[in-house]
Amino acid sequence: MEADSNTLKYRRVLLKLSGEVLGNRHSGECIDPDTLDSMARRVARVAQMGVQIGIVLGGGNIFRGLKGEAKGVNRTTGDYMGMLATIINGLAMQNALERLGLDTRILTAIEMHQIAEPFIQRRAVKHLEKGRVVIFVGGTGNPYFSTDSAAALRASEVRAEVLLKATKVDGIYTADPNLDPSATRYDRVSYEDALMKRLGVMDSAAFAVCMDNGIPIVVFNFFDEEALERVVRGETIGTLVGPGTRGGQA
Numbered sequence: 001m002e003a004d005s006n007t008l009k010y011r012r013v014l015l016k017l018s019g020e021v022l023g024n025r026h027s028g029e030c031i032d033p034d035t036l037d038s039m040a041r042r043v044a045r046v047a048q049m050g051v052q053i054g055i056v057l058g059g060g061n062i063f064r065g066l067k068g069e070a071k072g073v074n075r076t077t078g079d080y081m082g083m084l085a086t087i088i089n090g091l092a093m094q095n096a097l098e099r100l101g102l103d104t105r106i107l108t109a110i111e112m113h114q115i116a117e118p119f120i121q122r123r124a125v126k127h128l129e130k131g132r133v134v135i136f137v138g139g140t141g142n143p144y145f146s147t148d149s150a151a152a153l154r155a156s157e158v159r160a161e162v163l164l165k166a167t168k169v170d171g172i173y174t175a176d177p178n179l180d181p182s183a184t185r186y187d188r189v190s191y192e193d194a195l196m197k198r199l200g201v202m203d204s205a206a207f208a209v210c211m212d213n214g215i216p217i218v219v220f221n222f223f224d225e226e227a228l229e230r231v232v233r234g235e236t237i238g239t240l241v242g243p244g245t246r247g248g249q250a
Helices: 033-048 065-070 075-099 121-129 147-157 191-196 204-213 227-232
Strands: 012-017 052-057 104-108 133-137 162-167 188-190 217-221 239-242
Touching: 012 033, 012 147, 012 227, 033 052, 033 075, 033 227, 052 075, 052 121, 052 147, 065 075, 075 104, 075 133, 104 121, 121 133, 121 147, 133 147, 147 162, 147 204, 162 227, 188 191, 191 204, 191 239, 217 227
Parallel strands: 012 052, 012 162, 052 133, 104 133, 162 217, 188 239
Antiparallel strands: 217 239
């Protein structure tokens, strides 16, 4: 059943998931079926509320270009390997969503006609308007750009109302809360502060693209089962990055 549209603050969202959260460090699986199914169920609940959803997945659970470079892999080659990893993750997510009865499409920046549609902006918007969950893979199609940048780019291209960044912590902190117990969480941060302070939750190019196109970013805890639903309803959760929202530590 769809929610009353008046209860929704955001009706078209871009969800960014890091590849690492899909893995299981204990079993060594790069794609953990239970984690994947859990995220698919959360996406399904939000889609059933009438929200149009695009998803960008990272590939760090399989291969990360920067780590490859540290081990002697050419940076450009490593980045393309990472882009292929996002396609594997995208196929896994598509399968999990379709098992729940959702209509999906994969659009890729690297053409692979046998398994996905090439990214075309108008086609992506049409899929969203038809209620399909659209999974964007292959990054931007260019080396030296992260999947965070790809998420900001796709959010801008499909005119998403918000970019939702799922992380392992419940927002943006003054320092890594896993390493610094005195770290405090920001409720709100301006685009300018995010760039100036080089807040590491997203790269500077992603922040800049969102700033230039007026797309707010909500950083929230991936492991909070109800976070997606709460965000689209407009509840205060995690950290909001937007225009003129300076300061505000929790």
